[in-house]
Amino acid sequence: xxxxxxxxxxxxxxxxxxxxxxxxxxxxxxxxxxxxxxxxxxxxxxxxxxxxxxxxxxxxxxxxxxxxxxxxxxxxxxxxxxxxxxxxxxxxxxxxxxxxxxxxxxxxxxxxxxxxxxxxxxxxxxxxxxxxxxxxxxxxxxxxxxxxxxxxxxxxxxxxxxxxxxxxxxxxxxxxxxxxxxxxxxxxxxxxxxxxxxxxxxxxxxxxxxxxxxxxxxxxxxxxxxxxxxxxxxxxxxxxx
Numbered sequence: 001x002x003x004x005x006x007x008x009x010x011x012x013x014x015x016x017x018x019x020x021x022x023x024x025x026x027x028x029x030x031x032x033x034x035x036x037x038x039x040x041x042x043x044x045x046x047x048x049x050x051x052x053x054x055x056x057x058x059x060x061x062x063x064x065x066x067x068x069x070x071x072x073x074x075x076x077x078x079x080x081x082x083x084x085x086x087x088x089x090x091x092x093x094x095x096x097x098x099x100x101x102x103x104x105x106x107x108x109x110x111x112x113x114x115x116x117x118x119x120x121x122x123x124x125x126x127x128x129x130x131x132x133x134x135x136x137x138x139x140x141x142x143x144x145x146x147x148x149x150x151x152x153x154x155x156x157x158x159x160x161x162x163x164x165x166x167x168x169x170x171x172x173x174x175x176x177x178x179x180x181x182x183x184x185x186x187x188x189x190x191x192x193x194x195x196x197x198x199x200x201x202x203x204x205x206x207x208x209x210x211x212x213x214x215x216x217x218x219x220x221x222x223x224x225x226x227x228x229x230x231x232x233x234x235x236x237x238x239x240x241x
Contacts, residue, residue, distance in 0.1 A: 008122060009033045011052035013043040013069065014084065015061045023056060026111040027118070040064025044072055047079070054122055056114075057101075058084040059092055067099060074100040078162050080121045097202060100161050103189075120190035124166060136172065138234045142211060142220065144172060151211075158210055163188065167203050168211075171221060176233030178224045204229060 010032045012023045017038070024034045035050045037043040039061055046052070055073070059066035070081060083096040083104040093104045102121050105114055136144045143152040146169060151158040160168065166188045171179060184200050185193045193199060204223075208215040222230045 005031050005119065005122065007033070008053045009035065009050060010118065011035045011037060011043065011046050011050060011055045013037045013040070013046075013055060013061070013066070014058040015039055016058075019058070022111075023114065026115060030115050030119075032118070040066075040069040040072075043069050047073060047077060052079060054080045054082065054118060056082050056084060056105075056118070059089075059096070060086065067095060070096065070099045070101060080162070082117060082121060094202075102163055116192050120192045124163075124188060124190055136234075138172075138220065138232070141213070144168075146172075153211060160210065161206075163203055164206055164210070167200075168207055171229060171231040175231045178228050178230045180228035184228065200229075 008031075010027055012020050012027075012034060013036075014020050014023070015038050020036050020038070024036065027034050035046055035052065037046045040063055043055070043057070047055070057066045057069060061069075064072075066083060070083070073079065073081060080102045081100070083093070083101045085092045085096070085104050085106055093106075096104055103117055105117055134145070134147065136146070138144065141154050144150075145152070149165065151160055151165075151168070167184065170184060170187045181197050181200050182194060185196065188203075189196070189199055204221060205215070208218050208221055211220055212218045220232050222232065224230055
């Protein structure tokens, strides 16, 4: 039975009317409900009024650009955001991801690619589930409560973005085992991202910056060169103590 997105609300933010019409037509064809904003100020207002399930956000806009809008969004919401970037602008893509974007699509793009990316991001925004419940004490510094979606480091609550949280969940769920780049891409981002290994490297770096005492010499998230990553086997360490 095909998955249905009939009730998913998408906010499209772009100052080019022709681009907005193109996106709207193709998303509505797949059952999405589409709202529009033609500039950054409208986008912020629509975020409050419409409460979208996902935002498609163009970077190049007058007044407030896409980066400024994204920063404002992230102050109040974790709604998934896909940035629309110009071809070849790698700096823009990296900056968008660093500010909290969930993905990017490079213009020009096909309807099929756009809809596929939107569906993939929506799929992975579902709450991570698994067999881990209650408070996990990794060591004296780090404690994780997946039931409450809380990460505690040295007694302080650490704020993770949704993608960082999902990545951490899958690493901890397989603590002690090596998880390959391909497995992480499929679990955290979706099979559509099998040719995007830089996502894993980028978000592993984000997690290390937030969780490790010395990110250059990580103790929790270990690199298995050429294969993938392994979260420290904290359960086995506890048994030895």
